[in-house]
Amino acid sequence: MENHPFPKRRRLMAPPPRSASAAAAAGGGFIPDDILFSEILVRLPAKCLVRFQSVCKLWRATIISTSFARRHLEHSRPRPSMVVMPRMFLSNPKKFKLQGVTFYRFQPGQSKVAELILEKRFPRGIPMFSMPLHCDGLILIPCVSGEIFVCNLTTSEFVELPRGSHSVALEHRVAFGFDPWSGKYKVARHFLRSSHSGGESRAGHEILTLGDGEDCWKWKATIDPPYPINARTPICLPGFFYWSALHSTTGHGLSKGLSEQQRHAMPAWWQVVLCPLRLAM
Incomplete structure (x- = not known):
């Protein structure tokens, strides 16, 4: 009897393991x-x-x-720190300009040396700026000659805002804050209009919105303030800017709502309450 060899049985191979992402995709699982x-x-x-x-x-x-x-x-829960912006005083800000701006991070009690965050140079120079303002990591840099810059230290973006209405006064201040009603950041500035009749200049006020949309990146005039505004850095609170009135016969301050086209005059005691806060800033 002849020996007939039996055919070898093939070993069943297990399918190769799939990756977690492939398995999730095959099973219909995904992260919304x-x-x-x-x-x-x-x-x-x-x-x-x-x-x-x-x-x-x-x-x-x-x-x-x-x-x-x-x-x-x-x-985010960052360590307590502050942003330092060195500024050089220029005796003639209309004639001379700064070479650029630098931002440093300093952590009191943790380090004795400030860390350079961003250095922005301008080939043609940048005008001398007044008191910078900040809100949620965005820094607003108002220049004495009217230019306004916004810097995002996280993304290192540095942009110049459109020029606002012409002001006959060199000393002016801007406000910068977040509007909780619209969910956008807004910049406000006051200015003095020239008087063609030779009388006293009239004060004006306008607001610019940062973000996307047709109404953004454009200065829009609001109701003129009843008094000239003092050249002091305003108090910026959620939804409102608080200005200091100049030559007010009643000693009033001024409150401007970010989402309203109205101004509100505050009693004289607001000046006393807000002064310590203004000095602390």
């Missing part, structure tokens, strides 16, 4: 966009978010939105 943005990306460092803006248009639009920025600030 609202969870991804509101619970994951908001907890990442700012440097990572800058890189993630190049993923797609949706990611970029979400990351640079005001609502995402404020939620990211709520989750």
Whole structure:
């Protein structure tokens, strides 16, 4: 009897393991966009978010939105620190300019040396600026000659705002804050109009909105203030700017709502209450 060899049995091979992402995709599992943005990306460092803006248009639009920025600030717990901006005094600010601006981070009690964050140079120079203002990591730099710059230290963006209405006075101040009703950052400035009849100059006031939309990046006139505004840095609170009136017969201060086209005159005691806050800033 002849021996017939039996065919060799093939060993059943297990399928190769799939990656977690592939398994999730095959099983229909995915992370919804609202969870991804509101619970994951908001907890990442700012440097990572800058890189993630190049993923797609949706990611970029979400990351640079005001609502995402404020939620990211709520989750961030940075160490106590301050931003230092050295400024050189110019005897003739209309004739001479600064070579640029520098930003330093200083942590009191933790370091004796300030860390350079950003250095911005201007080939044609930048005019001397007055008191810088800040809100949620954005720094507003108003120049004495009328130019206004906004700097985002997180993204190192440095932009110049459109020029506002002409002012016959060199000394002027601007206000900068967040409007909780519209969810946008707004800049306000006062100015003096020239009087063609040779009388006293009239005060004007206008607001510019930062962000996306047709109404943004344009100066819009508001109701003129009843008194000339003092050249002092205003108090910026959520939804309102508080100015100091100049030559007011009643000693009133001025309150300007960011979402209202109205001004409110405050009693004289507001001046006394706000003065210590203004000095502390």
